[in-house]
Amino acid sequence: MRFGEINQEISEHKESKLNPCDPDDESNTTVEDDESTDGNIDGEEEEDDDEEMSQSCIEELELFRQTYKTISTRFRLISKIGEGTFSSVYKAEDLGGSTTDNDDSHGTRRTGPKRYVAIKRICVTSSPQRILNELILLHNLSQSEAVAPLITAFREHEQVMAVLPFCKHTEFRIFRDQPIEEFKYYLKNLFTGLSHVHAQNIIHRDIKPTNFLYDLDKREGYVVDFGLAEKESLEPQYCVCRGGREHPRSYGDRQPANGYLKNDSRPGRRANRAGTRGFRAPEVLLKCMNQTTKIDIWSVGVIILCFLSKRFPFFQSSDDIDAMIEIGTMAGRHKMSSCARLHGALFDTNISTISEHGIRYEDIVAWALTTEDFDPNRVDEVRDMMQEDDDYRHAFSLLKKCLDLDFRKRISAADALRHPFLRGV
Template sequence: MATVVPARRRRADSFRTETQSFRIHEDVPSTEDTEMNESAPQEDDDVEEEGEPVDEDGQKSEYSDSSEEEGAEDDRVIEDMEKLQNCFAGFRQKYRLIKRIGEGTFSTVYKAEDLLYDSYDNSWDLDRETEKWTPPPLKSFPSQSSATLDYQSQSQRRRRPKYVAIKKIYVTSSPSRILNELELLHDLRGCQSVCPLITAFRWTDQVVAILPYFRHSDFREYFRNMTVPDIAIYMRSLFTALASVHSRNILHRDIKPTNFLYDPASRRGVLVDFGLAEREGYDCKPCVCHDDPATRKSKLRPLINGEAKKGYPREDTRPSRRANRAGTRGFRAPEVLFKCTEQTTKIDIWSAGVILLTILSRRFPFFNSADDVEAMIEIATIFGRRRMQVAALLHGCMLETTIPTIGTSGFSFEGIILWSTSRNEQKDQLADDEKLAVDFLNRCMEMDPSRRISAEEALEHEFLRLGLDESVEGTSEAGDDDEMDILKA
């Protein structure tokens, strides 16, 4: 790696704005050759792009903090950490790897101490202005020697270590996928509630991205205890991030709890993992859902007037349809399931709505389908067969089912929430603030993406304005006992 530069120089010097792009810093040769990670799955364009391994709840994450102690890492993880440190010259002088905090299909994320934090510009650090590095002065006694006082003075000036997340991207990832993720993160720098890219570097085919480390809690540990104002604050932070991302015409494509790192103590969240993100309109073809109603009806008339036949035709003459289906099961929007070829940022709004439904119903995961067909059945069970058929026609598809549990009109979100929280639908009613949340949920989970609320509009909704006057207790560093320096008088 490059020699340490003068203080406060930006780490992003390797990025250049020439021709609206940037270069990834290439380090000097290492003494150890880069080894291909043979355990990482090969990439296939026809395979669902679900960037992480499944956890016990069926969800996936490449950036989920672990409660493991540093010494609890198994031998394989320690060996991988050693390989990473040896792969890049000068790595050990800049970062100290602590533990693995996530592993996905295309990458592994480690927590590390930033040893040269004070040597660079750290405008990405949200806490740098509010942190108080020096503790209160110790009371001195006449009996204390000058050497003891000098040692205490130096100890008082010591700051707590600063951490970063180091994302090692597997060599099996497509170079275009890697470049796309880094370019999008670079473009999103400075966006509120969005994880910024500090820097990135590579040697041969090994790429490493340096990201801020955000202290957060496991979604499963706190979501069932959230009050409605707590939920509003959580969702407002998420939609603040989405508004920033969508304003730059970027689709995240993988909105879910494990990709939104939230700290209940500071009530602050940050959106991470842009491995599946892409720019709106990239590599897409026109879909009838963007036509006006009259044009759409004329195009779909043969499909509507034709006799629906059960089963699969022996010779299917219909043209094949290929669309991006990236995302995580249970969070995909209807247009993704129906293979809409012209998807918009509204797919992220649906996924955020699923998160809200999960919190309100106290059930995680709420949708637990094994494939797209089951996902359609789950959505149709809630919204009803009629609305699901209209949504299918919106994208030039037909939906027919004989499953008896799928009713014509479906169920209301209010009834689902009352049932799932063990309240009697006939006797109990939702509180006023819960009704606001349900109204907001209906706007987010609108089957027609053109009628679905946008992130900017969502921030003006009355529900997301709940709790704005409440004081925020604690800071993002509250309770962080990682390598704290305890000073005793």
């Protein structure tokens, strides 16, 4: 029996016990600086899309129409499809019956069947520089494959709105139960999009399932939401990981003799920590000031772990300390200490669940798949069957390359496309 068959058997009787979070509660997956916006790309549809909405959403759409006249003259608002910290996203019909081709950066219009778009209404409290940065990055990526193109953007009063194509996509909570062969196409599209983004030294910073819209029927996916994206800094600052001098706050290899300083006079360390809880790389948690595109690869690794374990979200941390403990439980004390020293920090713990060498990913996934009726023999059976299946062996190989604590050894998006797991896709 192939592992895919036993995996299907497990999935058929596995319910919400594998996921203690409420599937509709976004607070379980997002924290500060997070922006969860769904639903754009590729908007040609034949059927009418007047969707059922709550009364509050109906009132919100009507207020939107009345306040911003440009909307009512150019678009027919249909529904609200996403909301995050910094924006709301609405599905709308382009009344001109036209949109912009993804491969045309000059915005050539074309006529055709009814076209749908996603209107991103950026929060008016967002800084002008942040808004400008997102629009510039989207424009620069307009010819990139598997990246949502910017159709247009406009400002009315103090409100800035970006228009992108609309995309029908499969929710990850549904997609995660697909066979592993389908997951190969998912990852190929995701790594293709990231390879184009990273080629321009752009860090997305918020890679997660809700920011990668995958159409299961078409086997096409698009990276969306560049609200937190930024250019990678090419000049090393304080962090020792890229050749900079040791930060004044760094312990390096020194152990505190008798506990920790009560009144620490050393200057604090400031670094960009934007992203979503559970998907942030260890160098982000350690406040590395020279973060690279490899933080996006870590996030892809978390997505792979979610798919293999059928748990979403996989990590349940409420803050950075808990996040370090979760990663440390898997990686072990030795690797976590090395990772901390790489960024001029110290990792020290007496928590019993963090062993010296951690837990193998194969064991973690096998346990996750059999957690309802925890049986050591069943765990061993599932793990052994995964190791005998070529697809799963390659999947775990790619997972380990994505979740390497040392960002310098972490695989790139371009190299991931050549990994054996994606060969032939």
